[in-house]
Amino acid sequence: MKNKGEVLVPIINKSVQVVFGTGDISAQVGCLSDRSSGAIQFTEIEPRPIGEEFFGDKNKMEIDDAPVTFIFNKVESIDAVIKQLQRLKDLMSAEGEYEWTGSGRIIEKK
Structure with missing residues (x-):
């Protein structure tokens, strides 16, 4: 959630669509060390077989690294x-x- 003034906004960009089915989307997960919050990020990659394990070039995930991020607090x-x-x-x-x-x-x- 982004803070917009004093109001928390749960959906930040209301027009994002992600189309799955051609093997060109990577899904990467991360979690804070205290496990209070976690995220899954979707980024565009070169097509590969769907479901094939893929490791990006970064070891640490930042919230703004991907065009689509789902953040979970529970x-x-x-x-x-x-x-x-x-x-x-x-x-x-x-x-x-x-x-x-x-x-x-x-x-x-x-």
Whole structure:
């Protein structure tokens, strides 16, 4: 979160989109030594096989090193993001198990 005057702003740039699927995005994680806060950063790299381990040239992560950084101050926030990513994975890989209502809501078929 960035401090904007005296107001904390949880979403700083409201128009960032990151497109995954071609192996050209690196995801790197870091955590403060007291474990009070951690982050994952996404940077553009030369394409490589998706999921291949990649080590950047820096040993220490700075918050402003990447164009996209997710900062977590509670483990529960990480769990919430993982839950939604797992749900998305299920939706994208489960042929015929979900349907879309007229309003666009996704529901599980019974």
